Amino acid sequence: MDKLLLRGNGPLRGELRISGAKNAALPCLAATLLAREPVRLCNIPHLRDITTTLELLSTLGARVLVDGQLGIEVDPRPVHSVVAPYELVKTMRASILVLGPLLARHGSAEVSLPGGCAIGSRPVSVHLSGLQALGAEITVEDGFVKAQAARLRGTRIVMEMVSVTGTENLLMAATLAEGRTILENAAREPEIVDLARCLSAMGARISGAGTSVIEIEGVAELHGAEHSVVPDRIETGTYLVAAAMTGGDICLKRTDAGLLESVLLKLKEAGAEVTTGADTIRIRMKRRPRAVDVRTAPFPAFPTDMQAQFMAMNCIAEGSSVVTETIFENRFMHVSELQRLGADINADGKTAVVRGVQRLRGAPVMATDLRASASLVLAGLVAEGETLIDRIYHLDRGYEVIEEKLSALGADIRRISNTRSVA
Ligand SMILES: CC(=O)N[C@H]1[C@@H](OP(=O)(O)OP(=O)(O)OC[C@H]2O[C@@H](n3ccc(=O)[nH]c3=O)[C@H](O)[C@@H]2O)O[C@H](CO)[C@@H](O)[C@@H]1O
Ligand SMILES: C=C(OP(=O)(O)O)C(=O)O
Numbered sequence: 001m002d003k004l005l006l007r008g009n010g011p012l013r014g015e016l017r018i019s020g021a022k023n024a025a026l027p028c029l030a031a032t033l034l035a036r037e038p039v040r041l042c043n044i045p046h047l048r049d050i051t052t053t054l055e056l057l058s059t060l061g062a063r064v065l066v067d068g069q070l071g072i073e074v075d076p077r078p079v080h081s082v083v084a085p086y087e088l089v090k091t092m093r094a095s096i097l098v099l100g101p102l103l104a105r106h107g108s109a110e111v112s113l114p115g116g117c118a119i120g121s122r123p124v125s126v127h128l129s130g131l132q133a134l135g136a137e138i139t140v141e142d143g144f145v146k147a148q149a150a151r152l153r154g155t156r157i158v159m160e161m162v163s164v165t166g167t168e169n170l171l172m173a174a175t176l177a178e179g180r181t182i183l184e185n186a187a188r189e190p191e192i193v194d195l196a197r198c199l200s201a202m203g204a205r206i207s208g209a210g211t212s213v214i215e216i217e218g219v220a221e222l223h224g225a226e227h228s229v230v231p232d233r234i235e236t237g238t239y240l241v242a243a244a245m246t247g248g249d250i251c252l253k254r255t256d257a258g259l260l261e262s263v264l265l266k267l268k269e270a271g272a273e274v275t276t277g278a279d280t281i282r283i284r285m286k287r288r289p290r291a292v293d294v295r296t297a298p299f300p301a302f303p304t305d306m307q308a309q310f311m312a313m314n315c316i317a318e319g320s321s322v323v324t325e326t327i328f329e330n331r332f333m334h335v336s337e338l339q340r341l342g343a344d345i346n347a348d349g350k351t352a353v354v355r356g357v358q359r360l361r362g363a364p365v366m367a368t369d370l371r372a373s374a375s376l377v378l379a380g381l382v383a384e385g386e387t388l389i390d391r392i393y394h395l396d397r398g399y400e401v402i403e404e405k406l407s408a409l410g411a412d413i414r415r416i417s418n419t420r421s422v423a
Contacts, residue, residue, distance in 0.1 A: 002396075003416045004389040004403060006380030008362070011285075012248035012409040016239060018255040019045035019400040020070070021232035023094070024191040027168045028198045028229055029053045030097035032074035033062065034105050034176060035202050037224030040073045044229060045400045048393070049092050056088045056095055060102070079106070086112040086143065092397070096124055097165055099145060100173035103136055108148045113140070119369055120328035126159050126166035133157045134170070134177055154179035154218050162187045162298045167214070168195055174216040175204040183214040189299040190259045194230045201225035233259035234305045235399060236281065238374050240264075241309045242406065244272045244285045245316060245382050250409055251282040262302045266292050266310065270317065291319035291356050296327050308334045308375035315343035316382055317356035324351050334372035337365040341379050341387065362387040370398045377402065381411055388416075 020043035030053070032039040044050060054064050054072070061080040065073040082102045089095040089112040102109035113124070128138050128145065134157075136149040154177045159166060167187040172195070174181035186192070188210055196209030202225040205217035236255045243250040244267055257264060257276035264274050264281075270289040275282045291314050296304040304327040314321040315338055325331045335347045340363045344355040362385035367373035373395040380387030389395075392415075395402060403413045 001390070001418055002392055003418070004377065004380070004392050004395070005414050005416055006362070006377065006383070006387045006389070007385065007412040008381055008383045009410070009412040011246045012243050012250055012381070012406070012411060014409045015251045015253060016405055016409060017253050018231045018236050020229040021045075021191060021194070021234075022047055022049055022398050023164070023234075024194040024229040025050060026053055026094035027097050027165070027172070027191065027195045028227060029057065029072070029074065030094075030101050031172050031195060031198055031202070032057070033060070033076050033079065033098060033101035034172060034199075035076050035222045035224055037077070038073050038075040039202060039224055040071060040226040041198075042071045042226065042228040044070055044072050045232065047398060047400055048396045049094065049398065052088055052092050053094065056084055056098065059085065059088065060098070082106050082109045084109075084111040089114050093122065094165060096127060097169055097172070099127065099147060100131065100169035103131060103147045103149060104152055104173045104176040107150055110144050110146050112144050119331040119333070124166070126161060126163040127169045130157050130159065130166065130170040131173060134173055134181065152177035154181040154216070156182040157184065159183065159185040161185070164189050164192065167192055171195065171206070171209070171214060171216065172199065174218060175199055175206070175222060177216070177218040179218055181216045181218065183216070184212065186212050186214045187298060188212060190230055190233060198225070198227040201227050230259065231255040233263075234303065234371075236260060237263045237303075237306045238309050238378070238399070239405070240267055240281065240283050241313050242378055242381055243283045244270055244289050245313050245378055247285050247287075248409070249284045251280055253280050255279060255281055257281050262300060263306055266294060266302065270313065289313050289317040291317040291321035291354065293322045295324040298327070304328060304331060305371050307331060308371040309378055311335070311345070311352065311354060312338065312375040312378040314354040314356060315345070315379060316360060320353060320355045322351060322353055326350060333368040334375045337368070337372070337376055338379055340365050341383050343379070359384055361385055364388045364390065367391045367394045370394050374399065377406070377413070380413070381406070
């Protein structure tokens, strides 16, 4: 199992290209199952979750062609199976996203209940009740969601809670339903807008994506298309925090400041100078970060996927802060690991009080989920001495070549590969 070894060594400096968004690429890949022709996706990041999704699409029968560095063409015409098996689905939450497309396009689907980051119970009731409202018969048996419908029928659905992948699944399913579907209380994340753009390029008729009411006029079929996925706002935010924590000066390219306004506001509150261009963000930090309170909530509020990174920054900030996690009930697993590095954090329920310390000290720590892992990398960048992070397979789910990108900015970080599995 690979590990990361870091030594805190001062400010990050330089330029970096941001990858395409994992959480946009995954639904777009699932959406290819809806088409009658090949769909080409560009700006796809090299990540373990993407590889898993491509394996899943191949298992269903789709022909997957990886062209060049960042392009992937999926030909859904040879799809012959509607079963998404446990072995593939267990590692990745987003695999539930094939449910809506398979059902809408093939009339049935069997998808193992998904895994993913262990940050809470993460039910899929919003997905299932929405598909039922569209006319599907759904049962959950032997760990599989089994769904059937000759043709879905458009209807008005008020989602019981704001769910990102729930909105995406219903949006995809509704594109091929008969008549109009109105999704109310929809999630407004940029990745949903991106998915709607991809589906529209395939011939879907969608309005309102990015607002809480999305209208979809069902069509008989979707055709081939080409779509480039949005930049990864969470990767962007993670590198911005890295620069802020190390007192650095970096410029991120091929990103979009409009996707992470709440994060940029918090960085400015912490004392960073942030300058944005058409597809660039430059951050300069000339002081010790000021502690900032953070409260996670659905977009456009502060993202839960940036909570752990800001907690890491608050650990070395001037003053105290309160970090409140309102989305997931178990997303403070980084607290005990940050404490091993000398952080002063008191977590109780959904709130953590962080008192900034002058310095962290390196220690062996364990990654527990994707963004928790990122927070440990950030802490390792400023800790005195060596930080050794174990179980970084979580990190590989969501960050493309993180050690190469940070090294290019001057960080002392290297991957220690161990071919012997310690399971
Ligand atoms: C692949 C992907 O895009 N993952 C993102 C997506 O996850 P995901 O789509 O799984 O997250 P949701 O938006 O569905 O979850 C939000 C909250 O609603 C709850 N809930 C959700 C569905 C449901 O049927 N019942 C229910 O109770 C969840 O347990 C959670 O407490 O959005 C999260 C919230 O921004 C992000 O952290 C994840 O990175
Ligand atoms: C929680 C995340 O991923 P997933 O929903 O795929 O588990 C994430 O991207 O931070």
